[in-house]
Amino acid sequence: MTKRFNPGLAQTSRRNVLRGTVLAGAAAMTGGLASSANGAGRRTSVPPLRGAAPQFLQAEAQAQAEAAPVDLSGYTRVKQELVAPPFAPQHEQVASGGPKIVEIELITEERLMVVDEDTGAEIWALTYNGSVPGPLIIVHEGDYVELTLRNPTDSQMEHNIDFHASTGALGGGGLTHVFPGEETVLRWKATKPGCFTYHCAPGGAMIPYHVTHGMNGAIMVLPRDGLKDGDGNPLRYDSIAYIGEQDYYLPMDENGDYRTYELAGDDYADSMDAMRTLVPTHSVFNGAVGALTGDNALRAKVGETVLMIHNQANRDSRPHLIGGHGNYVWETGSFTDAPLTGIESWFVRGGSAMAAMYTFEQPGVYAYVNHNLIEAVLLGATAHFVVDGAWDNALMEQVVAPHSFET
Numbered sequence: 001m002t003k004r005f006n007p008g009l010a011q012t013s014r015r016n017v018l019r020g021t022v023l024a025g026a027a028a029m030t031g032g033l034a035s036s037a038n039g040a041g042r043r044t045s046v047p048p049l050r051g052a053a054p055q056f057l058q059a060e061a062q063a064q065a066e067a068a069p070v071d072l073s074g075y076t077r078v079k080q081e082l083v084a085p086p087f088a089p090q091h092e093q094v095a096s097g098g099p100k101i102v103e104i105e106l107i108t109e110e111r112l113m114v115v116d117e118d119t120g121a122e123i124w125a126l127t128y129n130g131s132v133p134g135p136l137i138i139v140h141e142g143d144y145v146e147l148t149l150r151n152p153t154d155s156q157m158e159h160n161i162d163f164h165a166s167t168g169a170l171g172g173g174g175l176t177h178v179f180p181g182e183e184t185v186l187r188w189k190a191t192k193p194g195c196f197t198y199h200c201a202p203g204g205a206m207i208p209y210h211v212t213h214g215m216n217g218a219i220m221v222l223p224r225d226g227l228k229d230g231d232g233n234p235l236r237y238d239s240i241a242y243i244g245e246q247d248y249y250l251p252m253d254e255n256g257d258y259r260t261y262e263l264a265g266d267d268y269a270d271s272m273d274a275m276r277t278l279v280p281t282h283s284v285f286n287g288a289v290g291a292l293t294g295d296n297a298l299r300a301k302v303g304e305t306v307l308m309i310h311n312q313a314n315r316d317s318r319p320h321l322i323g324g325h326g327n328y329v330w331e332t333g334s335f336t337d338a339p340l341t342g343i344e345s346w347f348v349r350g351g352s353a354m355a356a357m358y359t360f361e362q363p364g365v366y367a368y369v370n371h372n373l374i375e376a377v378l379l380g381a382t383a384h385f386v387v388d389g390a391w392d393n394a395l396m397e398q399v400v401a402p403h404s405f406e407t
């Protein structure tokens with residue numbers, strides 16, 4: 001079997017092209033080096049996104065090489081074991097001790113995933129650690145994130161990562177291009193408290209292709225002394241529900257059936273056509289229709305406070321918790337700003353992650369939906385919270401059950 005990763009790059013020496021960070025950064029920014037992964041050799045020529053000059057990035061790489069080394073002697077090292085969504089890694093809400101270097105590991109995994117069992121829709125998802133979205137990372141302001149990014153040898157494509165929470169080098173995207181069989185280590189300081197998206201951005205049309213194939217996730221950078229309301233009072237949560245909303249653009253055949261493909265990347269040309277419509281075939285939570293409903297529903301108890309972290313790397317959304325509210329909503333994702341309070345539906349800017357906090361007051365099933373209800377019901381963007389506890393008639397009571405009225 002012939003390797004088919006990024007043939008445009010494979011034609012030249014990988015080391016010549018991507019030595020250091022210079023052209024890797026340029027590729028991510030301009031798309032100048034990006035090309036189709038399709039084995040048939042269809043190439044998509046992509047104009048520069050912003051016309052960034054390679055010389056600029058060359059200068060940046062040179063500056064980094066000449067910069068003084070950082071003294072990290074005051075930092076302790078900890079490993080964060082990442083877990084699959086909708087769960088959160090073990091963490092402190094209020095940081096103990098000084099800033100840390102938090103070591104994490106992400107492995108790029110290209111895997112065939114079912115999107116909707118009812119229709120047979122499937123996708124060769126491009127993932128971090130095998131899940132859509134990628135795992136939630138949690139650190140505190142002032143910590144360093146030290147990421148090892150590994151691309152297995154049996155991958156079809158190159159990958160990288162752009163952390164919106166970081167500063168410089170295209171969010172790290174310019175420093176993290178890894179081809180199959182390569183790994184890299186990136187360290188960056190979390191200087192902005194908030195929830196932020198991260199995503200793959202290998203260059204040109206590959207950027208939306210990878211992002212709409214699931215290659216995105218969220219990091220939460222907590223203030224060292226934890227979350228607060230607008231008056232500075234501490235806010236604490238009992239659990240986190242990490243929800244990644246994913247728009248998919250799955251190619252269909254002339255009969256309206258979803259196409260299937262043998263390998264990751266084989267759908268590239270068809271996907272380009274589907275993506276250009278800007279109309280997703282699916283908008284789902286955590287990778288697939290029903291990933292957070294039924295047996296997979298989120299669980300909570302009356303009196304429990306849940307922090308809902310919502311990530312959407314590509315498209316706007318407007319979540320609503322049916323039967324509940326957003327008691328505290330960090331709508332922009334920034335924890336520097338006071339949270340909004342008592343919100344019915346909140347806005348998720350495409351290309352960001354944000355947080356909403358709610359304390360459940362009644363038992364039962366709550367639907368957490370994208371309140372474009374077409375997307376919630378027809379495209380898949382629905383999750384369920386199943387909440388245990390005692391009903392409170394003071395909040396709601398069925399005074400008269402539905403019955404035929406007399407005419």
Ligand SMILES: [Cu+2]
Pocket residue numbers: 126158159160200201202210215
């Ligand atoms: Cu990727």
